[in-house]
């Protein structure tokens with residue numbers, strides 16, 4: 001893709017996903033079409049979360065004293081917090097932070113709720129808007145100052161190994177979500193300087209955009225007992241001891257929607273995975289003067305039977321040229337199109353076109369249409385997934401020579417390098433190459449690409465958003 005940034009900007013506008021002309025930097029309006037996609041993404045995420053978490057809703061504002069309690073956490077966010085200082089004309093006694101994330105809103109309440117080991121574990125999540133005064137270049141959905149779709153989970157457990165297990169559960173949930181959206185990912189154990197502020201360790205999901213820059217699309221953090229100690233959250237064990245519990249948190253944002261648009265879309269517009277396509281199938285009746293009724297009756301019959309089976313179908317019977325209808329179908333990324341005209345009825349068939357491949361196939365009207373179309377939709381999802389994973393995997397290259405990193409990665413690849421694991425050495429690699437170490441990918445024996453020390457770590461290095 002020639003100019004990904006421009007293409008992404010255009011598609012958000014032309015497919016009416018969001019309107020980024022809102023007069024505050026980093027904030028946009030969700031338009032009806034975009035909002036529907038967001039709704040189906042959230043529906044899937046909530047389905048996965050609800051299996052083992054309870055949904056809650058915490059306030060937007062956090063007292064300054066609570067936000068300031070956890071030293072490392074507040075340091076990590078101090079440049080990014082928006083403050084409410086006045087109520088009307090009156091200056092507030094205590095400044096109130098607009099949540100950049102909700103640890104410091106939720107954990108004081110955990111301290112009130114948790115008394116005994118029988119109160120544990122607690123696993124909650126909420127989907128809210130958060131605000132971060134991002135200083136890096138903002139981009140719609142990708143780096144925003146108002147994150148409108150922040151689904152954050154917070155869990156608390158008796159033992160450290162349970163928190164470690166929960167990190168794996170968080171990872172497993174996100175894997176399922178990204179698989180169902182056909183978004184490829186690499187999971188990285190972030191280097192210490194890129195951990196979530198206050199976390200013991202952070203695992204991040206990175207995907208590759210079409211301009212070959214990686215985008216962090218989700219993170220899962222093990223918080224250890226740091227926050228429990230800060231917020232004095234204690235529980236009584238079965239033996240009557242008082243202990244600090246262990247915590248995790250994990251979250252994702254509008255970036256998930258950005259990546260599904262960016263990864264699958266093409267020059268003609270959106271290509272939506274069937275699961276989140278607001279309309280999955282559009283029927284275009286080809287109407288000639290005297291045969292209109294018959295075609296429309298059949299189109300409605302097909303629509304009704306597909307809808308009964310839970311599919312999202314529309315009939316595009318607008319009185320405009322078919323060419324314009326096809327153009328809109330392509331732009332909106334509807335996975336399947338059915339063309340139905342008088343000649344098709346005579347031959348007892350319909351023509352199905354796939355949005356992802358633009359290939360056409362004839363299908364007999366005698367077939368079980370529900371199962372035929374469902375199998376088309378699942379094939380589309382599988383093919384989108386395969387194509388996206390192939391694209392990412394083709395851009396991952398092993399590099400053994402420090403001088404080659406910059407060129408190889410800058411020309412559009414994720415590099416795999418051996419690194420000793422020492423922070424200073426890692427930061428030196430980042431400085432020399434002007435790239436980011438994403439974290440450990442796998443292990444092997446070898447020597448560090450920068451300092452030559454023995455190492456077992458293979459890490460990814462890339463240009464990032």
Ligand code: PR8
Pocket residue numbers: 100101102103132134141142143144145147151152153196216217218219221249250251252253254255
């Ligand atoms: C946490 N606390 O907050 P995290 N624009 C769009 N997406 C963003 C932005 C932004 N400005 N900043 C972050 N994200 C933890 C976990 C509760 C939940 C997205 O973690 O700071 C990124 O994909 O890592 C990021 O991985 C995710 O939100 C969670 O934010």
